[in-house]
Amino acid sequence: MTSRLPLLLVVLPIILQPKDSQPSKKLVVQVTKSAIYEEPDSISEVVAIVVEGNLLEPTGPETKGWIRVKFGDKVGYVNKSVVIPPEKWIPSSGDKVSKDVGKINDNSGAKWFSPEVEKKYKEKNKMDKEFDTLDKFMSDWFPSKNDPKTLKNNIKDFIRDGKLN
Amino acid sequence: MRTIGLVCLLMVSCSGSYKRQHGDSDKVILSESQEYYVGRSNCAKIFTKYKLLSHDNPLTTYVNQIGFSIALKSNRPTTFKGYHFGVIDTEEVNALAFASGFIFVTTGILKHTKSEDEIAAILAHEIAHINLHHPENAAVVAIEQVEHAEALENILKGIVGIGKLLKVKSFEKLDEKDWKRLFKYFDKTVNFCTDQAIKGYGRDQELEADILAMQLLARANYNPFAIRNFLKRLNDIVPNPKFKDMLKGTDHPTPKERTANLDTFIKKCKENPKEQPFDTVTTVRDENPRMGRFLEKTKSLR
Numbered sequence: 001m002t003s004r005l006p007l008l009l010v011v012l013p014i015i016l017q018p019k020d021s022q023p024s025k026k027l028v029v030q031v032t033k034s035a036i037y038e039e040p041d042s043i044s045e046v047v048a049i050v051v052e053g054n055l056l057e058p059t060g061p062e063t064k065g066w067i068r069v070k071f072g073d074k075v076g077y078v079n080k081s082v083v084i085p086p087e088k089w090i091p092s093s094g095d096k097v098s099k100d101v102g103k104i105n106d107n108s109g110a111k112w113f114s115p116e117v118e119k120k121y122k123e124k125n126k127m128d129k130e131f132d133t134l135d136k137f138m139s140d141w142f143p144s145k146n147d148p149k150t151l152k153n154n155i156k157d158f159i160r161d162g163k164l165n
Numbered sequence: 166m167r168t169i170g171l172v173c174l175l176m177v178s179c180s181g182s183y184k185r186q187h188g189d190s191d192k193v194i195l196s197e198s199q200e201y202y203v204g205r206s207n208c209a210k211i212f213t214k215y216k217l218l219s220h221d222n223p224l225t226t227y228v229n230q231i232g233f234s235i236a237l238k239s240n241r242p243t244t245f246k247g248y249h250f251g252v253i254d255t256e257e258v259n260a261l262a263f264a265s266g267f268i269f270v271t272t273g274i275l276k277h278t279k280s281e282d283e284i285a286a287i288l289a290h291e292i293a294h295i296n297l298h299h300p301e302n303a304a305v306v307a308i309e310q311v312e313h314a315e316a317l318e319n320i321l322k323g324i325v326g327i328g329k330l331l332k333v334k335s336f337e338k339l340d341e342k343d344w345k346r347l348f349k350y351f352d353k354t355v356n357f358c359t360d361q362a363i364k365g366y367g368r369d370q371e372l373e374a375d376i377l378a379m380q381l382l383a384r385a386n387y388n389p390f391a392i393r394n395f396l397k398r399l400n401d402i403v404p405n406p407k408f409k410d411m412l413k414g415t416d417h418p419t420p421k422e423r424t425a426n427l428d429t430f431i432k433k434c435k436e437n438p439k440e441q442p443f444d445t446v447t448t449v450r451d452e453n454p455r456m457g458r459f460l461e462k463t464k465s466l467r
Contacts, residue, residue, distance in 0.1 A: 030197045031245050042237035065240050081241040092198030092245070113199040117351050120344065121206055124352075130209040133217070137208070138249055141220045142229035145247055155237060158230040162281065163454035164386040 027069070027083035029054045032092075035148035036076035040066030043156055046149045047076035053091060056083060195301050197265070201245040203304050204264035206355040207362060211253070211261070211269070218252040218272070227462040228252055228270060231281060232288045236266070238385045241296045248295075250288070258402065261362045262291035264300035276466050277398055281455040282391035285382060290392065293377035299366040300358055307357035311350050365417030372418060372426045379427060380446055388450035393427050396420045 029050045036056075038045040040063065048071050050056065056069040056078060066077045093114050122131050144150040159165050195203065218225050232250040236242060244266035256273040263269075268291045270284075278284050294300065339347065365371050375392060383389040400420040418426070433440070434447050 031243055031247075033247075034243050042242040079240075079242050082243060090196035090198070092196075092201075113195065113202040113351060113354075115202070117347060118202050118206060120348055121351055121355070122209070124348065127209050127213065130212040131205075133212050134205060134208050136220075137217060137251060138246070141217075141225060141249065141251060145229065145233065145249070148243075151233060152237075155230065155233045159234055159386075162234075162458065164234060 026055045026057050026086065027067070027078075028086045028089045029056065029078075029082060030084045030089055031082055033146075033148065034078070034082045035152075036069060036071055036074060036078050038076055040064065040077040042079070043152060043159065044077075046152060048072070048074040049148060050078070050082075055086070195264075195304055197245040200301050200304065201265040203351075203354055203358055204267045204300065206351070207263040207300075207359045208267050210355060210359045211363075215253045215255055217269075218254050222252070222465075223462050224252055224272075224275070224465060227458075228275075228284065228288070231285050232268060232292070235285060235289050235381050235385045235387070236292050236295075239292055239296050239381055241266075244295065248292075258399075259363065260287050260291050262294040262300060263362050264304060264358060266295050268292065268295070272466060275463065277402065278395065278463070279398070280388075280391065280452045281459040282382070282388040282450075282452045283395040284459075285385070285387040286378060286392035286395050289378035289381040289385075289387075290374050292381060293374040294366060294370070296377060296381075297370070297373060299370045299374070300362065302370075303358050303361040303366060304354050307354040308350060310357070311353050315346075368416045368418050372423065375423050375427055376430050379430065383446040383448070386445075386450065388452050389446050390449050391452065393424055393431075396424045396427070400424065 029052055032052050034050055035042075035046040036048045036050060038047050050071060054071065056067075056071050058067050059070050059075065060068040062080055065080050067080055067083065069076065069078050069083075093116075118131075122128060139146070144154045229250045232248060236248045246265070248266035248268060251267075251269045252275070253269050253271045255271050257271050258273045258277065260270045260274055261268065268288065270287055270291075274287060275284065278287070361367075366374075375396075378392050379389045382391060397420070431447055
């Protein structure tokens with residue numbers, strides 16, 4: 001029994017270490033485009049832009065929905081809704097998906113509700129006009145929404161002018 | 166008994182391919198991109214009936230700025246391709262949230278607002294639906310309904326379900342028959358979700374969204390009581406036949422019930438200040454600093 005004591009002294013603290021204090025393994029970005037922010041706040045400075053499939057390294061536990069991460073040489077905060085463990089990630093079939101994670105989850109089910117299915121839906125329901133309107137709505141209506149940096153600056157000014165800070 | 170077991174087994178195997186675990190939660194929902202394609206088709210569907218205010222209309226920009234001021238401060242500040250806010254040009258009094266953050270308000274509902282904070286309240290309620298994954302939950306319900314019906318039909322026919330079939334086939338190798346079935350799933354999901362967004366996501370979800378909306382307003386430094394004030398005014402227009410029609414046959418709570426639900430929440434927060442998610446949720450905020458731009462941007466409505 002005494003011979004096992006040193007081993008137990010080494011192993012026990014590792015086993016008993018609270019789970020939250022262990023930064024988990026890498027996380028993958030599950031949205032097409034997002035930002036890493038200087039502070040845990042989407043209105044703070046943008047440190048880096050990340051795209052779907054980028055791998056981020058957590059450097060601390062999650063706090064109030066934000067995770068401190070490292071991406072290349074950049075360090076900042078990402079909202080937890082933006083990332084997912086790689087093994088749970090289902091990549092979209094978009095051509096801009098980063099290949100950081102490789103083909104770990106290339107299952108057919110992921111593509112079910114996809115551009116291909118949408119195309120069939122559009123043809124069958126003769127909705128070309130409506131989908132054209134939708135594409136314009138997404139690109140031309142308040143275009144600053146499509147760039148995290150421009151959006152942040154636009155909203156920051158709006159917040160200040162309305163005394164919402 | 167054996168048949169029931171077989172039915173259950175088939176239902177489980179059929180549903181596997183559609184769903185996944187989201188983050189660290191056990192809640193089963195669609196992936197971000199799958200959700201996005203449902204949301205897009207929901208939008209296209211409403212564009213068959215309604216027209217949007219143009220991209221250069223000041224009201225469009227204003228609604229986007231208010232919407233993003235709240236969304237960026239929420240628990241889900243972005244979605245697969247981000248939030249998209251639009252104003253639908255109709256007298257109907259409504260606001261809609263589709264999967265993946267497509268949010269619409271009608272000019273009809275905006276006409277009843279008296280401040281920017283009340284517009285923020287309407288948008289906060291819709292953003293709360295997105296934060297709480299209500300549209301995806303509706304999509305999962307729709308998918309399950311088709312799955313269950315199909316599983317039963319297949320047992321009677323003695324063939325495998327669509328989930329199992331597509332799991333073993335690659336997407337590129339789907340034949341016409343498979344496409345037909347896959348299309349049926351997508352079509353039913355889009356129809357069900359559009360309907361749910363228009364009529365309301367159900368009693369509990371609507372009340373839950375109101376409470377989160379109040380917290381989101383507080384977090385974005387808007388007056389959290391704006392939602393309560395607006396619901397009180399909405400109660401006065403309930404006798405309006407158009408509004409009455411909208412609530413008819415739905416499980417949507419009335420503005421009166423929603424106000425009472427918020428009152429209970431406020432009371433709880435006041436009794437247990439430590440329990441409330443944000444210490445400012447019961448603090449009334451001055452709406453006047455934003456009144457000038459509200460009157461300017463909404464003058465086309467009056």
